[in-house]
Amino acid sequence: MPxxxxxxxxxxxxxxxxxxxxxxxxxxxxxxxxxAQALRAGLHFCTFALCLLAASAAPARQPNIVxxxxxxxxxxxxxxxxxKYISTPNIDKIAKSGAVFSQCYASAPNCAPTRAxxxxxxxxxRHGVYTVVDDRYAPGQPHMKVMSTKGNDELPAGTKTVAxxxxxxxYSTALIGMWNIGRGRNGSPGSPTGRGFDVYKRPDDVNFEKxxxxxxxxxxxxxxxxxxxxxxxxxxxxxxxxxxxxxxSVHEPFDPKPALVAKYKAKTPTGLDKGITxxxxxxxxxxDTSIGRIMAKLEADGLTKDTLVIFTSDxxxxxxxxxxxxxxxxxxxxxGIRVPGAVSWPGVIPAGKTFDEPVASMDFMPTILExxxxxxxxxxxxxxxxxxxxxxxxxxxxxxxIYWHFPCYIGKGEPMSLLRAxxxxxxxxxxxxxFELYNVKKDPSEEHDLAKAEPAKVEELKKLLLxxxxxxxxxxxxxxxxxxxxxxKEQRGGGKGGQGGGKKKK
Ligand SMILES: [Ca+2]
Numbered sequence: 001m002p003x004x005x006x007x008x009x010x011x012x013x014x015x016x017x018x019x020x021x022x023x024x025x026x027x028x029x030x031x032x033x034x035x036a037q038a039l040r041a042g043l044h045f046c047t048f049a050l051c052l053l054a055a056s057a058a059p060a061r062q063p064n065i066v067x068x069x070x071x072x073x074x075x076x077x078x079x080x081x082x083x084k085y086i087s088t089p090n091i092d093k094i095a096k097s098g099a100v101f102s103q104c105y106a107s108a109p110n111c112a113p114t115r116a117x118x119x120x121x122x123x124x125x126r127h128g129v130y131t132v133v134d135d136r137y138a139p140g141q142p143h144m145k146v147m148s149t150k151g152n153d154e155l156p157a158g159t160k161t162v163a164x165x166x167x168x169x170x171y172s173t174a175l176i177g178m179w180n181i182g183r184g185r186n187g188s189p190g191s192p193t194g195r196g197f198d199v200y201k202r203p204d205d206v207n208f209e210k211x212x213x214x215x216x217x218x219x220x221x222x223x224x225x226x227x228x229x230x231x232x233x234x235x236x237x238x239x240x241x242x243x244x245x246x247x248x249s250v251h252e253p254f255d256p257k258p259a260l261v262a263k264y265k266a267k268t269p270t271g272l273d274k275g276i277t278x279x280x281x282x283x284x285x286x287x288d289t290s291i292g293r294i295m296a297k298l299e300a301d302g303l304t305k306d307t308l309v310i311f312t313s314d315x316x317x318x319x320x321x322x323x324x325x326x327x328x329x330x331x332x333x334x335x336g337i338r339v340p341g342a343v344s345w346p347g348v349i350p351a352g353k354t355f356d357e358p359v360a361s362m363d364f365m366p367t368i369l370e371x372x373x374x375x376x377x378x379x380x381x382x383x384x385x386x387x388x389x390x391x392x393x394x395x396x397x398x399x400x401x402i403y404w405h406f407p408c409y410i411g412k413g414e415p416m417s418l419l420r421a422x423x424x425x426x427x428x429x430x431x432x433x434x435f436e437l438y439n440v441k442k443d444p445s446e447e448h449d450l451a452k453a454e455p456a457k458v459e460e461l462k463k464l465l466l467x468x469x470x471x472x473x474x475x476x477x478x479x480x481x482x483x484x485x486x487x488x489k490e491q492r493g494g495g496k497g498g499q500g501g502g503k504k505k506k
Contacts, residue, residue, distance in 0.1 A: 062240040062372045063345060064307040065166070066298070067364065068291060069118065069244070071111065071178060072251045072329060074317020075104075075338035076272065077284055085264070085273035086281045090292030094311050095342035099353040099391050104341025105420075106315045107361040109330050109406055109413060112180050113151075114314045114361050115246070119161040119181070119195070121365030121376070121384040124405050125474035127159055128152035129181060131408040140481055141409070142488035145431040147479040148408045148415050154182030154190035160377035162365045163196030163242060169374040172236040174199040176229045177246035201228045203248065213248075213255035213283075220257055222249050226290035230297050237301055240372070245294065249287035252318070256282035275320040305347045308371045310364055313339035326446040330413030332404050332427055333446050345371070349391045357397050358420055363387050401461075403468050407477040409490075415477035419465040426461035430477040435462060 075081060078088040080095035107117035108124055108131075116122075116129035124130050130151030131137070139148045155161070163173045175192040179200065182190025192200040204210070206224040213221045229245050260282035269276045291311070298304050316336040319328040327333030341359060343349060348371075362384030369376060370386040389395045401421040407430065408415060415430035423441035428434075437450040437458050451458050469476065 061306055062169070062171070063348075064237075064240055064298075064303060065171075065242045065368050065372065066294065066307055066309045067118075067242070067244045067246075067368070068294075068309065068311045069115070069177075069246045070250060070287060070311075070313045071246075071248055072315060072317060073249075073284070073313035073340060074321035074328075074335070075313075075325065075340055076323075077250070077276075077280075077317060077321055078288075078340050080342060081340050083273055083276075084271070085267060085269035085276055086284045088284060088288040090288045090295060091311060091340075091342070093295065094291070094309055094344045097346055097351050098309070098342060098344025098349050099351075099355060101341035101343075101359045102354050102356045103358040104312060104339050105337045105358060105360040105402070106313065106339045108315065108404065109332055109336040110315050110410065111178075113406070115179070116155060116181050117384075118314075118361040118364055119163065120155065120159055120380075121162070121362050121382040122159075122380075123362065123383045123403055123472055124151075125469070125472035126381055126383065127155050128475075129155065130406060130475070131410055132180070133183075134410060136490065137408065137410045140483050141490065142483050142485040143490045144409050144481050145484050146415055146477045147481050148477050149475045151408065151475070154184070155195065157189055160380055161195045162368050163192070163244065165196070165369055165374050165377060166242045166372060167196045167198065169372060170240065171372070172239060172241040173197045173244075174201070174229075174232050174236070174242070175244045175246060176201045176225055176232065177244075178202070178248055179246070197244070199232060201225070201232075211248075211253075220286060222247060222287050222290045226293050229290075229294055233294075233297055233301070237303060242368075243294075245291075247287050247290070250280065250283045254279040254283045257286055260285050272323040275323065277320070280318070280321060305345075308345040308348075308368065309343065310368070311340065311342045312361065312364070314361075315339070324445045328412075330411045332406060332416045332418040334440060334444060336413075337404065343367075343387070343391060345391075350394075353391075353394065355390060355394075357390075357399070358402055359387060359397075360384065360402055367391075401464055401468075403465065403472075405469065405472075405474045407475045417465060417469060417474070419461050419468070421461055421464065424457060424461060426458065426465055428462075428465060433478070437461070 076083055077086055079092040080100060106114045108114040110132055112132045113124045113129050116127050120127055128151050130149060133153050138150055167173050173196055175197045179192045184190030187193045203221060206228060208215050208221050229243060256279050261278050264278035264281040298307050315329040316322055316338055317328060322328055322335035325335035325338060327335040329336050366376060366382055366384050366386040367388055370388040376382045385397060385399060390397055401419050404418040406416050417428040419426045423439050425438045425440055427436040435451055435458055437454060438446045439450060
């Protein structure tokens with residue numbers, strides 16, 4: 001439209017010039033026809049050049065951003081990653097219409113720190129949100145060999161999130177679902193509305209009890225949250241928007257829709273899908289349906305080509321859904337941090353590509369800001385890298401290494417630090433203390449510790465890891481816990497929840 005308007009204005013001006021100017025008044029001895037021809041050619045050129053200038057200067061509409069984050073979904077619980085038991089046609093459609101990251105990682109092995117990394121683009125030592133709030137795992141418990149840290153409950157004052165930057169850049173912003181980086185509400189620094197979100201809707205806003213999938217009236221949580229998302233899109237679609245759709249699915253305990261459970265009870269999972277329960281599969285399919293409704297809404301409103309959609313999970317899955325990976329959420333082995341990852345933006349990101357370089361949650365913040373044409377927060381370190389160039393052109397990231405740092409106990413999890421460089425992973429266990437080395441390309445199940453066989457590689461990577469810990473000011477869980485009792489068992493059921501302890505979400 002601006003181009004058309006500009007062209008129209010120049011057509012009027014040109015016509016006026018040609019009508020009012022008498023070239024021979026200025027150049028009485030020239031050939032009138034030749035001069036008029038030259039003038040017309042010149043004006044055509046100017047019009048063309050100005051149109052080009054306008055085209056390059058006028059920003060296209062900034063893309064909408066839809067960031068879909070699932071809770072506790074394992075790396076291969078969707079069709080596009082190879083699951084044959086669970087039906088996820090809508091998530092698969094996002095992957096098919098865009099690009100897939102075959103080695104997508106959560107930046108932490110549980111909920112809160114990954115969300116903090118995702119929204120700030122930073123490693124855990126930068127913001128200090130190392131784990132979920134859980135009193136049973138407060139540092140110094142008798143079952144803990146080393147002194148861990150509880151870290152920060154919320155982001156440090158002044159740390160900008162992707163929502164802060166997008167909001168300052170003119171976006172409408174909303175979080176529908178789970179926050180979990182602080183307990184505040186109503187604009188406090190521990191609340192989404194204090195961190196750049198205009199709107200925050202959580203389950204109790206749609207009349208669901210804490211951790212309940214059903215509301216007692218036959219309504220399912222994912223359907224209710226999706227209704228909120230669709231309604232918010234409808235109200236905000238006139239200008240660029242950022243929807244952070246952070247589902248409570250697919251965490252335990254499940255309370256799935258009976259018809260879906262019946263469907264999966266009639267099927268038998270085979271191969272790597274063995275062990276997946278009908279209840280889990282039904283929970284995944286229900287959230288896939290909600291994601292499909294959001295995608296259909298974008299399509300119906302003509303926004304598909306104006307929208308960058310990112311799909312991923314906050315940590316690895318439950319032990320029975322991460323075959324053949326080692327570990328599960330809470331651990332820095334592959335099962336604890338490998339997640340599904342897909343991105344689509346039709347017309348901008350070519351469809352059907354799979355990228356094999358490792359990427360992590362923290363990369364999505366700079367990716368989103370580059371897509372929106374907005375700068376990274378000034379004076380704030382950003383550890384993630386934008387994936388836009390790779391997504392658009394296939395260019396390699398060529399990153400030397402990615403790091404994780406989890407100096408905490410929770411469930412089976414213990415203080416660990418990790419570096420991934422090339423195909424190698426070096427894991428530091430503070431309670432060991434040991435270093436373990438794996439080649440995850442040759443040994444995705446991390447069954448063969450190469451530390452003894454390849455000491456030079458351990459030394460090379462150890463230097464990088466320790467330097468990174470120092471550089472980021474990481475809390476080191478390297479002090480003995482004087483209260484340690486090898487016979488002590490972890491406290492159960494008395495805290496505010498946590499892994500293995502009931503209904504707390506992570
Ligand atoms: Ca989680």
